[in-house]
Amino acid sequence: MSANPLHLICKIDDSGQTLLKNTMENLGLSARACDRILKVARTIADWDTSSTIQTQYLAEAIQYRSLGGEGWEG
Known part of the structure; x- marks a missing residue:
């Protein structure tokens, strides 16, 4: 998925x-x-059936990123 469609989908x-x-x-x-x-x-957000990305979903995703789990680095 390229950046342009991503930013349209991820409001x-x-x-x-x-x-x-x-x-x-x-x-x-x-x-x-x-x-x-x-x-x-x-x-x-999809799991929570939300049409927009709320701050809480973004914060959760950032926490997962901060864990440095496998798959984030490429």
Whole structure:
């Protein structure tokens, strides 16, 4: 999935945008890492039958990323 469709599918509220921006800056994440976080957050939102990515879903996806689990690094 390329970045353009991803950002159309992954609608985030203002507080979520701020959280993602701050996380990228504080952890030094790349755009690719940001896209991975968005994909996981979208999946979490789907599990909760939500049409938008709420800040709580984004925070959960960031926590999974912070664990450094297998699959996040490529």
